[in-house]
Amino acid sequence: MSANEFERARSFGRYIGMTLWEVDDGSGSPVIEGFAPVRDAVRGPGGGMATGALLTLADGLGGLCGGLAVLPRWVVSTNLMLRVARLDHVGPIRGRARVLRRGRNGVVTQIELRDDGNADALVGEAVLTSAALDPPEGMPMPPRPVDIDPGPLPEIEGTLRDALGIHEVDPPDGYDAAVRMEVTHEVRNPWGIVHGGATAMVIEAAVAVATPGAVVTDTVLHFLQPGRAGPMEARVRSIDRRYGSVGLYDTGAGGRRTAAAVTTTAG
Amino acid sequence: MSESEPENWGYPPERHLLRDLRLEAEHRPDGTSTAWIPMTPEVQTPKGTPSLGAVTTLVDALGGGMAIPAVLPNWIATADLTLHLLPGPAGEAVEARGQVARAGRTTVVLEVELFDVPSDAPRGLATMTFSVIERAVEAPVWERDTSTVTRMTMALPGSGFEGHMHEGLGLEVIDAPRGVVELPIGDFVLNSFRAVQGGAFGAVAGAAAEAALMEACGVPVEAVDLHLTYLELGRIGPLRTATTVLRSSPSEGAARVEIVDTGADDLLTTWATVACVA
Numbered sequence: 001m002s003a004n005e006f007e008r009a010r011s012f013g014r015y016i017g018m019t020l021w022e023v024d025d026g027s028g029s030p031v032i033e034g035f036a037p038v039r040d041a042v043r044g045p046g047g048g049m050a051t052g053a054l055l056t057l058a059d060g061l062g063g064l065c066g067g068l069a070v071l072p073r074w075v076v077s078t079n080l081m082l083r084v085a086r087l088d089h090v091g092p093i094r095g096r097a098r099v100l101r102r103g104r105n106g107v108v109t110q111i112e113l114r115d116d117g118n119a120d121a122l123v124g125e126a127v128l129t130s131a132a133l134d135p136p137e138g139m140p141m142p143p144r145p146v147d148i149d150p151g152p153l154p155e156i157e158g159t160l161r162d163a164l165g166i167h168e169v170d171p172p173d174g175y176d177a178a179v180r181m182e183v184t185h186e187v188r189n190p191w192g193i194v195h196g197g198a199t200a201m202v203i204e205a206a207v208a209v210a211t212p213g214a215v216v217t218d219t220v221l222h223f224l225q226p227g228r229a230g231p232m233e234a235r236v237r238s239i240d241r242r243y244g245s246v247g248l249y250d251t252g253a254g255g256r257r258t259a260a261a262v263t264t265t266a267g
Numbered sequence: 268m269s270e271s272e273p274e275n276w277g278y279p280p281e282r283h284l285l286r287d288l289r290l291e292a293e294h295r296p297d298g299t300s301t302a303w304i305p306m307t308p309e310v311q312t313p314k315g316t317p318s319l320g321a322v323t324t325l326v327d328a329l330g331g332g333m334a335i336p337a338v339l340p341n342w343i344a345t346a347d348l349t350l351h352l353l354p355g356p357a358g359e360a361v362e363a364r365g366q367v368a369r370a371g372r373t374t375v376v377l378e379v380e381l382f383d384v385p386s387d388a389p390r391g392l393a394t395m396t397f398s399v400i401e402r403a404v405e406a407p408v409w410e411r412d413t414s415t416v417t418r419m420t421m422a423l424p425g426s427g428f429e430g431h432m433h434e435g436l437g438l439e440v441i442d443a444p445r446g447v448v449e450l451p452i453g454d455f456v457l458n459s460f461r462a463v464q465g466g467a468f469g470a471v472a473g474a475a476a477e478a479a480l481m482e483a484c485g486v487p488v489e490a491v492d493l494h495l496t497y498l499e500l501g502r503i504g505p506l507r508t509a510t511t512v513l514r515s516s517p518s519e520g521a522a523r524v525e526i527v528d529t530g531a532d533d534l535l536t537t538w539a540t541v542a543c544v545a
Contacts, residue, residue, distance in 0.1 A: 079396055081349065081540070085513045129496065220494060222396065239392060240389065242351075245392055260378060
């Protein structure tokens with residue numbers, strides 16, 4: 001299996017055109033660099049790449065970096081935190097992930113995102129915490145050094161949110177807004193689990209419904225349990241206009257909660 | 268309901284951050300918990316918003332008290348803490364209501380809602396992640412009866428800050444525009460493992476970000492939003508910050524704060540980002 005086949009098989013990141021490669025900085029720890037174009041389909045209300053897409057890029061960079069750091073084990077994302085520095089981007093967005101801490105049972109990576117088309121202006125910083133686990137049987141291991149291009153970008157009419165079929169639904173009592181996303185092959189990873197990037201996008205979409213006109217800037221995203229069946233439903237409770245408390249539920253799996261997020265909005 | 272007397276505790280010592288905050292907690296058999304700290308000017312910003320460090324300590328203490336019984340006979344290590352405060356004058360106290368969002372084999376995730384007392388108005392949100400670890404020999408013996416409601420306070424008669432909490436901690440701003448702040452490590456801020464209390468890192472990160480962002484934003488700011496990742500224990504000290512401004516405007520800003528233990532070869536203990544508002 002080539003590096004490209006490995007990454008294309010496991011990554012929702014192809015939807016944002018995420019290109020990744022491994023860098024040897026002499027530290028002995030893996031460093032992953034990459035980029036994604038800012039095409040219209042992923043632009044948010046701030047004019048640049050939407051925060052859900054930035055989270056997808058950060059998850060891809062940090063997840064691959066963390067996975068390589070714990071080989072022959074692999075990782076599952078447990079917590080992704082993003083602080084956005086600016087919302088207007090020219091693109092492409094360039095990223096770099098490095099290991100902050102590698103422990104027995106997990107790894108913490110830091111991801112820096114910069115705007116390649118705007119003199120490398122800082123776009124945001126993220127920290128991804130991942131748990132180390134024994135990879136499922138049959139999981140392909142990446143050839144080293146990793147060097148991955150996403151292949152042709154999927155054709156998208158409208159926005160990526162539209163392409164994923166994310167749509168508003170009536171929120172249950174106690175919530176301010178809700179959206180749903182069907183779980184299709186395109187949003188699952190090879191183990192049948194809804195990808196972290198798709199999780200981030202459906203959460204951002206729910207907050208956009210709850211606070212029209214506002215832009216999600218900072219996000220804390222806890223991955224609680226795998227989402228598999230679907231539809232996935234993101235429900236928002238707004239805490240003032242500044243914060244949103246979001247739960248993601250797998251309605252096809254007894255309504256169990258698969259992710260919890262706190263978002264900060266501006267505007 | 269049973270109430271633990273402070274003298275039954277070997278930890279914390281007589282003068283301690285948790286005692287001076289006059290923290291009180293109630294743990295219930297259903298796994299939910301509530302904790303309070305009274306609001307006084309010593310634990311508030313000049314505009315009256317609850318201090319980021321005080322509320323971080325409240326959340327950290329509440330979280331520890333909830334996560335330990337969820338993993339017994341194992342033990343926990345705090346992995347991360349996030350806090351999202353609404354700015355504005357506080358009420359008489361801040362109440363934190365916690366629930367376990369996930370208790371798995373390797374991690375426990377908690378969610379905490381914050382309210383003003385007595386208005387019950389929302390004050391914010393917090394989350395915490397704990398790694399489940401094998402219980403070390405030196406870990407404190409866990410004596411709380413989880414089958415009954417337990418209410419406890421760490422305050423002693425006379426507990427409370429005499430000056431602002433940051434003075435009580437010994438926080439010193441070394442270089443405000445660069446966000447360099449130092450915290451000496453003493454018994455006052457140590458936890459039961461003789462490492463710096465998780466909440467104290469919130470105070471350090473908040474003070475460093477406020478100092479740097481006041482310069483960058485051009486107006487006084489107060490820290491309201493914290494993403495904190497614990498990497499290593501702080502044991503020797505002083506802790507020292509390096510701060511990088513991520514964004515700034517006249518109304519708000521955000522900064523990254525790295526906290527190292529200068530007495531341990533600048534060991535990187537904590538990675539934080541903090542958002543402040545004018």
